Amino acid sequence: MSAGQAAENPFIHCRGVSKYFGNFKALDEISIDIEAGEIVCIVGPSGGGKSTLLRVLNALEPIDSGEIQIDQIKLPGSRKDVEDIRREVGMVFQQFNLFEHMSIRENVTFAPRMSRKMSTENANELAENLLRRVGIAEQIAKYPNHLSGGQQQRVAIARALAMQPKAMLFDEPTSALDPEMVAEVLDVIRELAESGMTMLIVTHEMGFAKEVSDRMLYMSGGRIIVDSETQEFFQSVDNSDLNQFLSKIL
Amino acid sequence: MWFPIVLLGVIGFAAYFLNWNLLLSLDFSVVWEYRMVLLKGLMLTLALTACAAVLGLFAGTVLAIASQSGFAPLRWIVTAFVEIWRNTPLLVQLIWIHFALPLVTGINTTALESGVIGITLQASAYFTEIVRAGIESVPKGQWEAAYSLALPARIRWTRVILPPALRTMIPPLVNLTISFFKGTAILSILHVSELMTVTNRISNVTFKPVELFSSIAVIYFVVGYLMSKGTLRVEYYLQKRER
Ligand SMILES: Nc1ncnc2c1ncn2[C@@H]1O[C@H](COP(=O)(O)OP(=O)(O)O)[C@@H](O)[C@H]1O
Ligand SMILES: [Mg+2]
Numbered sequence: 001m002s003a004g005q006a007a008e009n010p011f012i013h014c015r016g017v018s019k020y021f022g023n024f025k026a027l028d029e030i031s032i033d034i035e036a037g038e039i040v041c042i043v044g045p046s047g048g049g050k051s052t053l054l055r056v057l058n059a060l061e062p063i064d065s066g067e068i069q070i071d072q073i074k075l076p077g078s079r080k081d082v083e084d085i086r087r088e089v090g091m092v093f094q095q096f097n098l099f100e101h102m103s104i105r106e107n108v109t110f111a112p113r114m115s116r117k118m119s120t121e122n123a124n125e126l127a128e129n130l131l132r133r134v135g136i137a138e139q140i141a142k143y144p145n146h147l148s149g150g151q152q153q154r155v156a157i158a159r160a161l162a163m164q165p166k167a168m169l170f171d172e173p174t175s176a177l178d179p180e181m182v183a184e185v186l187d188v189i190r191e192l193a194e195s196g197m198t199m200l201i202v203t204h205e206m207g208f209a210k211e212v213s214d215r216m217l218y219m220s221g222g223r224i225i226v227d228s229e230t231q232e233f234f235q236s237v238d239n240s241d242l243n244q245f246l247s248k249i250l
Numbered sequence: 251m252w253f254p255i256v257l258l259g260v261i262g263f264a265a266y267f268l269n270w271n272l273l274l275s276l277d278f279s280v281v282w283e284y285r286m287v288l289l290k291g292l293m294l295t296l297a298l299t300a301c302a303a304v305l306g307l308f309a310g311t312v313l314a315i316a317s318q319s320g321f322a323p324l325r326w327i328v329t330a331f332v333e334i335w336r337n338t339p340l341l342v343q344l345i346w347i348h349f350a351l352p353l354v355t356g357i358n359t360t361a362l363e364s365g366v367i368g369i370t371l372q373a374s375a376y377f378t379e380i381v382r383a384g385i386e387s388v389p390k391g392q393w394e395a396a397y398s399l400a401l402p403a404r405i406r407w408t409r410v411i412l413p414p415a416l417r418t419m420i421p422p423l424v425n426l427t428i429s430f431f432k433g434t435a436i437l438s439i440l441h442v443s444e445l446m447t448v449t450n451r452i453s454n455v456t457f458k459p460v461e462l463f464s465s466i467a468v469i470y471f472v473v474g475y476l477m478s479k480g481t482l483r484v485e486y487y488l489q490k491r492e493r
Contacts, residue, residue, distance in 0.1 A: 058397075058398050059397075060394060060397055060398060083400045084400075086397065086398055086399065086400035087400045090398070091394075091398040093391060093394065093395070095391050096391075097389075097391035097392060097394060097395040098395070099392065099395065099410060100392075100414060101413045101414050101417070110399075110401075110409070111399035111400070111401060114401050114402065114405045114409070115399060115400045115401050115402065115405075159395075159399070160398075160399075163399060163400070
């Protein structure tokens with residue numbers, strides 16, 4: 001799906017979305033459509049609004065104008081809409097944000113049990129499968145602070161997947177990690193990409209972005225400056241801001 | 251080198267001025283004689299402390315959660331309640347509750363009821379502040395995780411935010427409980443029959459105030475000390491379990 005081209009029924013649809021913090025405009029008239037199964041990486045300078053964009057898509061921040069639609073659910077919306085969106089869209093944070101007072105098993109089973117009313121038995125089975133998938137099945141009885149950063153982030157991914165979301169948002173999932181742990185987390189995200197999950201990934205790992213994404217967004221000053229197919233993005237987009245950004249980061 | 255000498259000098263000086271006759275005339279047998287009465291008083295003191303701690307913590311938690319509400323008037327009410335009960339003497343509050351409130355409401359409360367109400371209300375005001383600080387010490391990321399997983403509000407509070415908040419609150423909660431344990435002595439103004447009241451009564455019939463009040467000071471100290479040591483062990487245990 002190429003840039004700007006309006007899809008028939010995009011999975012994620014944003015039209016003219018703006019977000020203010022006080023007088024500061026963190027998102028400035030954002031419009032994008034993302035197809036089911038599409039993998040979109042977002043890059044750009046710090047403070048450009050990348051996190052804010054993901055956060056409004058997860059209804060963690062209310063928007064001030066415009067409209068968001070995810071899988072037929074609209075924002076701004078009722079409290080139920082907000083919860084439905086959060087159930088459909090999983091989020092992975094830079095700082096993992098695991099529940100420190102719960103074991104790894106509880107971290108992963110908690111949300112399906114509490115917010116999807118899944119039985120403990122089913123939730124346990126799901127957790128075991130997911131933890132095996134992210135490669136930390138043997139840590140299931142431990143607490144988060146027994147685990148390395150890379151392991152914690154993989155648990156956080158499993159926790160989000162346990163809600164069986166239709167899309168996943170990643171906000172700089174490897175930025176808080178020691179360099180030697182980046183690969184193990186990217187491997188998990190890559191595997192997820194291959195499984196066909198719709199994903200939005202904010203990252204500074206350009207090699208990874210180039211490899212997994214179908215499409216790249218360059219954000220700066222609360223705006224999407226460049227929205228283009230991945231190959232094009234790295235080869236032929238002629239935007240002085242972007243070229244400067246890429247030359248610095250690559 | 252000279253420090254022990256100075257110390258000895260001070261002790262000797264003090265000993266010279268001490269009224270040895272008075273000290274030697276002290277008769278602590280009165281404490282043993284009235285041990286059952288004193289024990290009953292201590293039990294009531296402990297029950298009042300437990301009331302203040304349990305009801306106060308419960309009410310304080312509810313108020314602290316209300317103080318996080320997006321609805322401003324609710325926050326103002328909580329702040330007003332907390333500030334009024336924290337910044338007026340417990341003695342005055344007890345007099346309001348026991349003597350003024352019945353005039354306004356027409357409901358008479360016994361001394362014990364007034365005492366329980368007074369100490370619980372004041373405890374809730376103090377506990378609100380502690381719980382609020384505990385809630386605010388929980389990292390923002392825990393909230394975000396709870397929201398992004400669509401956890402219902404009740405679950406978010408009881409299972410995600412309050413457990414780590416309570417953990418950080420254990421030392422201030424213990425200190426506060428100990429100060430309410432000592433604070434129950436003020437309820438003797440209403441003759442509630444806790445340890446201070448009964449000691450007063452015994453003293454009035456036996457004329458042995460020094461022996462009696464010194465002894466209950468030791469009792470207050472020992473119980474307070476055990477409370478602080480005991481609860482800090484619980485905290486240590488909880489911490490160890492998760493490391
Ligand atoms: N809760 C907030 N309150 C005030 N300003 C905020 C808040 N969150 C983000 N901002 C501001 O919005 C801008 C965009 O932030 P963010 O989306 O985090 O950028 P990025 O993730 O691209 O680095 C920044 O200038 C940041 O300071
Ligand atoms: Mg960010």
